[in-house]
Amino acid sequence: MDFSTTEDQDALRELARQILESEASHERLKEVEAGDERIDRALWQALAKANLVGVPFDEAYGGLGLGLEELCIVLEEIGRAVAPVPARETMVHAGLAIAEFGSNEQRQKLLPGVVAGDTLLTAALVETADTGVTATADGDGFTLSGTLAMVPHAHVADRMLVPASTGAGIGLFLVSPSAGGVAVETAEVVDQSLHATVRLDGTRVGGDDQLGQPDQGDAMLAWIRERALLAQCAVQVGVASRALEMAASYTTERRQFDRPVGSFQAVHTRAGDAFVDLQCMRLAYWRALHVVAHGEPSADALAVAKYWCGEAGARITYAAQHLHGGTGVDTDYPLHRYYLWATHGTMSLGGPQAQLAALGERIAAR
Numbered sequence: 001m002d003f004s005t006t007e008d009q010d011a012l013r014e015l016a017r018q019i020l021e022s023e024a025s026h027e028r029l030k031e032v033e034a035g036d037e038r039i040d041r042a043l044w045q046a047l048a049k050a051n052l053v054g055v056p057f058d059e060a061y062g063g064l065g066l067g068l069e070e071l072c073i074v075l076e077e078i079g080r081a082v083a084p085v086p087a088r089e090t091m092v093h094a095g096l097a098i099a100e101f102g103s104n105e106q107r108q109k110l111l112p113g114v115v116a117g118d119t120l121l122t123a124a125l126v127e128t129a130d131t132g133v134t135a136t137a138d139g140d141g142f143t144l145s146g147t148l149a150m151v152p153h154a155h156v157a158d159r160m161l162v163p164a165s166t167g168a169g170i171g172l173f174l175v176s177p178s179a180g181g182v183a184v185e186t187a188e189v190v191d192q193s194l195h196a197t198v199r200l201d202g203t204r205v206g207g208d209d210q211l212g213q214p215d216q217g218d219a220m221l222a223w224i225r226e227r228a229l230l231a232q233c234a235v236q237v238g239v240a241s242r243a244l245e246m247a248a249s250y251t252t253e254r255r256q257f258d259r260p261v262g263s264f265q266a267v268h269t270r271a272g273d274a275f276v277d278l279q280c281m282r283l284a285y286w287r288a289l290h291v292v293a294h295g296e297p298s299a300d301a302l303a304v305a306k307y308w309c310g311e312a313g314a315r316i317t318y319a320a321q322h323l324h325g326g327t328g329v330d331t332d333y334p335l336h337r338y339y340l341w342a343t344h345g346t347m348s349l350g351g352p353q354a355q356l357a358a359l360g361e362r363i364a365a366r
Contacts (some may be wrong), residue, residue: 003286003290005069005073007018009069009070009073012052012055012066012070012074013071013073013076013077014245015052016047016050016052016073016074016077016078017077017080017081019043019046019305020043020047020077020078020080020081021081023040023042023043023046024031024040024043024081024083024084025083025346026084026334028040028043028313029082029084029334029337032084033084033192037155037156037183037194038084038188038192038193038194039084039102039153039156039193040083040084040085043084044085044086044117045083045117045152046103047074047085047087047117048066048115048116048117048129048205049117051063051064051115052115053087053090053091053114053115053116053117054217055070055071055074055091056068056070056071056091056092056095056096056099056300057095057099057111057114057115058099058111060106061108061112061115061116061239062115062116063111064114064166064169066229068227068292068293069289069290069293071091071092071231072085072230072231072234072289073218073234074236075087075088075091075092075231075235075238075301076234076235076237076238076241077238078235078238079234079235079236079237079239079242080239080241080242081238081242082236082239082242082334082337082338082341084192084193086120086121086122086153086156086157088151088152088228088231088235089120089121089122089123089153089157089234090114090119090120090121090122091114091150091231092227092228093121093122093125093161093228094121094122094123094159094160094161095111095114095121095228096223096224097123097172097220097223098121098161098174098183098211099111099113099159100223101172101211101212101216101220101223102211103208103214104110105137105208106174106208106211110159110174113158119158119159119230120153120156120157120158120206121157121158121160121161121164122151122152122153122154122157122159122160122161123151123160123161123224123228124148124151124160124161124162124163124198124258125221125224125225125228125349126148126163126221130165131146131163131164131165132146132147132148132149132150132253133146133147133148133162133163133164133165133200134146134164134165134167135147135164135165135171135173137167138204139179140206140207141204141205141207141209142164142166142171142173142205142207142210143202143203143204143205144162144173144175144181144200144203144204144205144267145166145200145201145202145203146164146199146200147197147199147200148197148198148199148200149161149197150189150195150196150197151195151196151197151198151208152194152195152196153184153193153194153195153196154177154184154195154196154198155177155184155186155194155196158177158179159174159175159176159178160174160175160176160177160198161174161211161224162174162175162198162200163217163221166214166217168214168215169214169215169217169218169223170217170218170274171210171214171217172210172211172212172217172221173205173209173211174205174209174210174211175200175203175205175209177198177199178204179203179204180202180203180204180267181200181201181202181203181204181265182199182200182201182203183198183199183201184196184197184198185197185198186200189344190338190340190343190344191285191340191341191343191344191345192337192340193344196284198215200268212298221326222329225349226292226298226299226302227292227350229288229302229305229306229349229350230285230288230292230302230305230349231254232306232332232345232349233281233284233285233305233306233309234289234300234311235341235345236281236284236285236309236310236342236345236346237281237282237285237309237313239317239336239338239341239345240277240278240281240309240312240313240316240317240339240342241278241314243316243317243320243335243338243339243342244271244274244275244278244319244320245317246320246324246334246335246338247271247274247320247323247324248271248317248348250323250324250327251267251268251271251323259322267323270322270323270349271319271323273315274315274316274320275317277312277316278292278312278316280308280312281308281309281312281313281316282303284304284307284308284309285300285305285308285309287304287305288301288302288304288305289303290362297320299358299362300359300362303355303356303358303359304355304359306349306350306352306355307356307359309346310345310346310347310351310352310355310359311346311352311357312345313342313345313346314342314346316342317338317339317341317342317343318339320335320338320339321335321336321339
């Protein structure tokens with residue numbers, strides 16, 4: 001495996017970092033956190049204008065037609081900036097699914113708006129056949145009823161990708177949050193973003209709102225979850241790497257007894273452990289990225305990556321706060337966001353212990 005990046009990929013990273021560092025300032029993030037939507041639409045438009053939102057989408061829809069490696073570079077930089085934008089939800093959870101499984105009409109209807117930054121998407125990702133929602137055939141469409149928990153950014157989404165039990169398996173449906181029978185109730189989660197409980201009460205969708213073939217639902221949902229896990233790992237690597245950079249800078253500049261505190265054995269030992277953790281995160285994440293991008297069996301590699309990105313990501317951001325002393329927990333200082341993002345990312349889509357349990361079951365079954 002060659003984990004080195006190309007000149008074009010380096011240029012892509014540099015462009016994303018330049019925009020995010022310019023737009024996602026500490027003061028701007030505080031404004032977004034005090035707002036009702038908890039997303040930065042201006043930053044999202046800036047990323048779209050640079051065609052960074054269009055990285056994974058075909059040129060026919062205005063995108064760049066690049067691969068998972070390039071998409072993950074953008075996501076790493078978003079994590080590094082703790083940027084409050086619906087990147088994973090719009091680009092990965094729903095956007096990639098529409099690009100892969102959607103009809104020509106669905107792709108033409110939604111993807112140009114996604115690339116332009118005008119259309120926001122989200123998805124309710126579930127792990128079992130009991131999706132919480134049932135789909136009942138109704139003429140040329142379906143009627144959806146049930147409750148979905150913890151749907152990110154549902155309050156601002158133009159479409160939600162909803163898995164529903166059809167009686168013959170799982171169907172995936174594109175639902176408008178403003179459709180009849182849809183109720184969205186938001187709550188703040190640990191990273192200060194808004195997730196929603198979505199209640200569907202006889203919500204009517206047309207046959208052209210179903211994604212893919214009726215017998216593909218389970219396979220499509222597994223495909224989406226693989227990429228969602230990978231995207232979460234990419235963001236987590238960005239979060240942890242920037243938190244450690246901030247700790248290194250602070251302990252170099254902060255002086256006690258006429259010496260940088262970073263020269264004290266306890267400090268540089270703690271920082272060294274965090275650095276080793278970060279390299280383990282990256283290696284596990286790069287391995288998972290490689291196998292997913294090359295279409296190889298990826299369940300084990302993704303479980304290992306999600307475990308490391310959860311456990312080590314939490315340790316690194318906690319260590320960064322500890323090395324900052326009281327400054328690390330001051331909400332007027334930007335570091336606290338990295339700990340909150342890492343904590344949320346650790347549990348999102350299954351925490352470390354859930355990943356180990358699933359990995360162990362697969363190994364035991366062989």
